[in-house]
Amino acid sequence: MIAHLENEKALLAEARAGNGEAFATLLNQYDRRLFRLALNITGNQPDAADALQEALLKAYRGLETFRGDSRFYTWLVRIVVNEGLMNLRRRRADSWASLDEPTEADDHSLMPREIEDWGDNPEQRYSKTEFHAILNQALERLEPILRIVFLLRDVEGLSTEETAGTLGLSVPAVKTRLLRARLELRERLTKYFKRG
Amino acid sequence: MTCKEVIRKLSDYLDGELDPVLAEQLARHLEHCEDCGLVVDTTQKTIEFYCNAEPAPLPDEIRRQVERALAGKRGEKEGFVRLYDEYAGLIYSVALRVLRNAAAAEDVAQEVFLQLWRNPTSFDPQRGRLAPWLAVITRHKAVDSLRKLKYEAGSSESPLADRVVSEASVHTSAECNRARRLMAQLPAEQRQVLELAFLDGLTHVEIAAHVSQPLGTVKSRIRLGLLSLRRELSA
Amino acid sequence: MTDHEQYRDDLPLYAVDALSGEESERLQRHLAECPACRKELSSLNEAASQIALAVEPAAPPAHFREQLMACLDEQRSPAVVTNEGRRRVSGHPRERRSAWFWVPAFATLVFALAFVAVWRQNRRLDEETRDLSARLATSREALDRASELIHALTAPDAQHVSLVAAGAKVQLEAKAVYSSRQRSLVLLADHLNPLPAHKIYELWLLPANGSKPLAAGTFRPDERGSVALVLLQLGDGAAAKGFAVTVEDEPGSATPTMPIVLSGTT
Numbered sequence: 138m139i140a141h142l143e144n145e146k147a148l149l150a151e152a153r154a155g156n157g158e159a160f161a162t163l164l165n166q167y168d169r170r171l172f173r174l175a176l177n178i179t180g181n182q183p184d185a186a187d188a189l190q191e192a193l194l195k196a197y198r199g200l201e202t203f204r205g206d207s208r209f210y211t212w213l214v215r216i217v218v219n220e221g222l223m224n225l226r227r228r229r230a231d232s233w234a235s236l237d238e239p240t241e242a243d244d245h246s247l248m249p250r251e252i253e254d255w256g257d258n259p260e261q262r263y264s265k266t267e268f269h270a271i272l273n274q275a276l277e278r279l280e281p282i283l284r285i286v287f288l289l290r291d292v293e294g295l296s297t298e299e300t301a302g303t304l305g306l307s308v309p310a311v312k313t314r315l316l317r318a319r320l321e322l323r324e325r326l327t328k329y330f331k332r333g
Numbered sequence: 334m335t336c337k338e339v340i341r342k343l344s345d346y347l348d349g350e351l352d353p354v355l356a357e358q359l360a361r362h363l364e365h366c367e368d369c370g371l372v373v374d375t376t377q378k379t380i381e382f383y384c385n386a387e388p389a390p391l392p393d394e395i396r397r398q399v400e401r402a403l404a405g406k407r408g409e410k411e412g413f414v415r416l417y418d419e420y421a422g423l424i425y426s427v428a429l430r431v432l433r434n435a436a437a438a439e440d441v442a443q444e445v446f447l448q449l450w451r452n453p454t455s456f457d458p459q460r461g462r463l464a465p466w467l468a469v470i471t472r473h474k475a476v477d478s479l480r481k482l483k484y485e486a487g488s489s490e491s492p493l494a495d496r497v498v499s500e501a502s503v504h505t506s507a508e509c510n511r512a513r514r515l516m517a518q519l520p521a522e523q524r525q526v527l528e529l530a531f532l533d534g535l536t537h538v539e540i541a542a543h544v545s546q547p548l549g550t551v552k553s554r555i556r557l558g559l560l561s562l563r564r565e566l567s568a
Numbered sequence: 569m570t571d572h573e574q575y576r577d578d579l580p581l582y583a584v585d586a587l588s589g590e591e592s593e594r595l596q597r598h599l600a601e602c603p604a605c606r607k608e609l610s611s612l613n614e615a616a617s618q619i620a621l622a623v624e625p626a627a628p629p630a631h632f633r634e635q636l637m638a639c640l641d642e643q644r645s646p647a648v649v650t651n652e653g654r655r656r657v658s659g660h661p662r663e664r665r666s667a668w669f670w671v672p673a674f675a676t677l678v679f680a681l682a683f684v685a686v687w688r689q690n691r692r693l694d695e696e697t698r699d700l701s702a703r704l705a706t707s708r709e710a711l712d713r714a715s716e717l718i719h720a721l722t723a724p725d726a727q728h729v730s731l732v733a734a735g736a737k738v739q740l741e742a743k744a745v746y747s748s749r750q751r752s753l754v755l756l757a758d759h760l761n762p763l764p765a766h767k768i769y770e771l772w773l774l775p776a777n778g779s780k781p782l783a784a785g786t787f788r789p790d791e792r793g794s795v796a797l798v799l800l801q802l803g804d805g806a807a808a809k810g811f812a813v814t815v816e817d818e819p820g821s822a823t824p825t826m827p828i829v830l831s832g833t834t
Contacts, residue, residue: 157407161400169388172395186395190402197406227749227805247340252368255375260382269389272382291380297350316344323372323379330375410640417636422627430623439632445819446636452786452820465617470818472620473766476585477817505625512621530586531619537586552581559580563615 149209153200160197167210168193170293171217177276177288178221184228185221192220207299214293215303218285225281247320251327259330275325279318286311287318334358339369347377413450421446423464423509424471431475431532437482441475464508476534515565523558526551575605583612583765584619596764606762613765725749729811731757731832742813742830746773748805753784755797755811757830760789763815770816771797772824776807776834784811786820808834 151159168189175185175192196216203212260268276284282304289300290311301311334355339362345351346359363370391399424445428438445467516524522544529540541551575598581587582595599605731742742757755771763769768788772781782803789795810833814824 157411161403168391172391173388186398190399193399194402194406197403248337249340249372252371254371255378269386272386292383312344319344319376319379323376326379327375417633421633422625425628426623426626427620429626435629439628442628443636447639448819450640451783465614465621468620469617469766473817509621509625512618515618516622527584527619530584531616536588537581538588540586555584555586556580559584559612559615562618563611566615566618
């Protein structure tokens with residue numbers, strides 16, 4: 138993701154002064170990624186659209202509170218994650234707990250079971266659509282908290298500290314969940330990408 | 334380093350966050366452990382696949398929905414700011430005239446604006462123009478506030494203090510100018526009772542006491558005054 | 569002098585708020601039943617507004633604007649889609665078929681337009697909004713909103729709540745349809761009392777968890793006393809134990825003012 142930082146600073150200043158156009162331009166660079174994030178959290182388009190909309194409205198309203206002590210994008214991600222989680226919680230009132238506490242895992246269950254060589258470019262065996270579908274399906278099957286940590290760290294590129302801050306987790310907690318997420322994804326993908 | 338330990342440290346290793354000593358141990362383990370080598374490699378690829386995946390374009394429908402909401406919100410805020418700039422003077426003036434106290438007037442004016450912000454659709458353009466509506470809802474809130482203050486202060490005397498001094502360069506609209514002209518055209522005694530009723534919150538009985546006139550006279554002045562205003566308005 | 573003449577003579581006094589509380593209430597009751605007096609009052613109100621418009625101009629203190637802007641609530645009212653009054657299919661007064669052609673964007677556009685219109689001295693405000701309403705009535709957005717309404721009414725978790733008036737005005741029919749999952753609320757009512765000057769009805773959601781009533785929007789009935797109100801994105805989807813309607817001073821209130829004129833529990 139290319140960040141035109143100087144340009145962004147100027148746009149941000151404009152947006153805070155009340156220039157709605159500037160805000161819209163700022164969002165243009167990011168709205169796809171934010172939507173994808175919302176989609177991956179909520180699991181379906183209509184909820185993702187709602188969450189995104191609420192998040193952007195909140196961002197617009199709360200522009201004065203953005204102090205520039207993080208990247209603007211990170212700030213937006215935070216708001217989208219919160220809206221996405223609220224949306225998810227509303228719909229799954231029964232599983233409030235499961236969003237925050239992954240089931241306990243011991244080291245043993247971390248150990249990979251499928252160990253295969255994937256060759257150099259396993260993705261080329263599939264069409265683009267199929268490839269994305271495979272990735273999405275594996276992601277969807279992760280437990281929500283693992284999925285969200287992975288999304289923030291590996292997809293959105295937030296640092297461990299930023300991720301911890303956004304989700305209210307400790308840094309070690311983020312690291313363990315990230316490890317589990319990566320290993321589980323690897324495990325699920327292996328059957329599609331293994332050679333032969 | 335055992336395979337189990339390698340797996341535990343895998344994430345940090347891939348992120349380059351592993352302690353250099355441990356990292357070296359891990360690297361050496363990989364040299365002779367094919368399985369772990371494959372796990373590291375495939376996990377790395379996994380991360381890369383997701384990291385590099387370009388997000389799909391926003392579906393049109395959703396883009397429209399979001400843009401509409403944002404435009405609405407911007408429109409609201411911009412509309413509200415314009416509303417403020419145009420009418421803050423009027424709203425504050427009315428509150429100040431009724432309450433004759435700057436702090437109390439500020440409170441009422443703020444309350445009016447906050448309610449407008451919360452309920453922007455309550456103004457129905459079919460019912461007339463905006464300025465009179467704003468003036469009247471402000472008056473209403475201000476008189477309510479006045480009555481509460483009087484009640485709390487325990488005094489039944491209306492604090493009809495001296496007229497408040499206004500700032501010289503306050504912008505005033507054509508509508509307000511016309512209203513002032515119309516009021517000025519009224520006979521003084523009619524103007525007086527209309528203001529006592531509408532702006533000072535007195536009932537006709539209280540007004541009669543205040544101006545030391547019979548009730549019938551007071552009522553008559555109110556009627557004549559208001560009817561004149563109405564006539565002049567439609568002229 | 570007949571009763572009615574007496575009432576009519578008092579209208580100017582009522583318009584400038586010179587009647588006592590009791591006299592006022594009596595006149596209000598009369599107004600509820602007398603369209604002629606309501607009409608007369610309306611023009612008198614217009615005249616009365618001149619008194620307020622004529623006050624000596626004063627500017628608010630320097631800090632006022634900033635303070636206000638900083639205060640603008642996070643708690644925004646829900647997106648209101650409302651069609652005030654419903655079109656009935658002729659000959660079937662019981663049938664609830666409606667053409668929904670307001671959109672949230674329209675409501676905010678009216679808001680914004682109202683103030684843009686101030687700058688354009690040539691055009692009158694009502695022309696603007698009539699034009700716009702005609703254009704939007706056929707727009708695609710209007711159809712989108714219609715489908716949202718249907719969605720709100722047919723939500724799987726929709727709760728249908730009948731609202732009754734405190735004073736047992738038997739004719740009054742009111743119903744709320746609420747979905748906490750969708751955060752949507754539809755209010756349908758007929759035979760509502762017309763409102764005294766500068767009052768407005770306000771709808772409240774009473775949360776099941778006992779927290780304070782949530783302001784859910786303001787409305788006025790049409791000439792026939794009907795209203796149809798659709799609210800989306802209402803609150804945070806809290807479970808509701810009931811709904812209530814009160815009469816507030818325009819443009820609305822943050823807390824309900826007694827008495828409650830309509831209420832119902834889920």
